Amino acid sequence: MKKVTLKQIAELADTSIGTVDRALNNRGRISEETKQKILNIAEQLGYQPNKLASSLSRNRSLRLGVLYPAYPAYFFDEMSAGVDEAIRSLSDYSMDIKKIRCNSLSPEDQIPILEKLSSEHYDGLVINAGSSQLLPYIDRLAEKGIAVATFNSDIKGTRRLFHVGMDPYLAGRVAGDLMGKLMGGSGKVITMVGFCSVEAHMERLRGFLEAVRSSYPQIQIVDNAEYEDNDKLAKRVADRLLAEHPDVKGLYTVNLPGALGAALSLKQHPLASPPILMGYDVTKQLGDLLKEGICTCILYQNPFAQAYYSLMLMSDYLLQGTLPKKKHLLIQPRIVLKENVDAYYYDPSTTTRNQFFL
Structure with a gap:
């Protein structure tokens, strides 16, 4: 219209x-x-009234907060670059965008920040939400008239306006089907999750398990472990699991720290028959391990684009009152192999590579 x-x-x-x-x-x-x-x-x-004009008449900027973790930096720095690009894109408007950083996606790190935000003034908040324990806090912000959206990881059933991110269940099913094909339909698989409390992590695991069990009944899931989004802990976890299951044929992790830790474990303690290793997202270090054949496949979810588009869409709502047509804007997972990994490296010196593709 x-x-x-x-x-x-x-x-x-x-x-x-x-x-x-x-x-x-x-x-x-x-x-x-x-x-x-x-x-x-x-x-x-x-x-539809222009909220930008209204804010100017009140002689104040619209205040927009974006909450997301700081660690591991090698993943969230790319997300932060998306935030910075959105800030640059909105520099001509009366928008005050504030980065609000937490340590991780754990509820222990995020809930105290949300409790504090409920007493401060924001027109809108964009949240990389982890646990379903955040649901009442997000709804409380919405009840105060603060527009809330989520990105990267979502929480179902909240009063958030929209979500920008990869469908974690679908991404898990893609990984599960790939794993089954590469394993030849049989063998043992280990799974590893960042946080059992993070809905997106558990949905990736659920999608993976359902795809494997429905299409590859001869594949056996032998173990699962948590590594708290810490690559050093992920390496120690992988060391233990691989020692307990030296005949394993597949290893699936739900995000970048898990893939990196597991790959470093396999490099330090190579097995006679190396398992197929799958994870998510790209760094130069993980890309090198991919090229060496230690990591087999990566699913890329474009953290830059998730942060950028969530802020741009929220600014559209705050300035113009317009919402996206869909409440869940999907960024499709991309399969990264050693042959194409160079196209996916985040370069902090530029924002012109392929960060905007969906």
């Missing part, structure tokens, strides 16, 4: 744009009859 302008309303009301602005923003200096006429025309045309 074409946007209704103040000029259109002014022409139909046979008055000036300034008079229309005063009527719509209730600033007086016009007759009640003229004001009512303008309001009726605006309603008939479906006029």
Whole structure:
């Protein structure tokens, strides 16, 4: 639908744009009859007020917060670059965008920050939400009139407006089907998750397990472990599991720290028959391990684009009152192999590689 302008309303009301602005923003200096006429025309045309103009009239910027972890930096720095690009894109508007960093996606790290935010003034918040334990805190923010959206990891059932990110269940099924094919349909598999409390991690695991069990019944899941989004802990976990199951044919991790830790374990303690290793997202270090054949396959979820588009869509809502047509905007997982990994490295010196592709 074409946007209704103040000029259109002014022409139909046979008055000036300034008079229309005063009527719509209730600033007086016009007759009640003229004001009512303008309001009726605006309603008939479906006029949506420009919140940017309203913020300027209040002599303050719209305040938008973005909450996401700081560690591991090699993943979240790319997400942070997406935030920075959105800030640059919105620099001509009256928007004050504040980065709010937590240590990890664990509820112990995120809940205290959300409790504090509920007492501060924000017009909108974009949250990389981890645990379902955050649900009442997100709903409490929405009840206070704060517009909330999520990105990267979602929480079902909240009053958030929309979510930008990869479908974790679908990504897990893609990984499970690939694993089954590469293993020839039989053998033992180890799975590893970052946080059992993070919904996105468990959905990737659920999708993987369901794909394997439904299509490859001869594959046996022999163990599962948690590594708290820490690559050093992931390496120690992988060391233990691989020692206990030296005949394992597949190893699946739900994110970048897990893939990196497991790959370093396999490099330090190579097995006679190396297992197929799958994980998510790319760093130069993991890319080198992919090229060496230690890591087999990576699913890329584009953290840059997730952060960038979630902020741009939230700014559209705050400035224009428009929401995306879908409540879940999907970024499709991309399969990265040693042959194409160079195209996926994040380069902090530029934002022009392929960070905007969906």
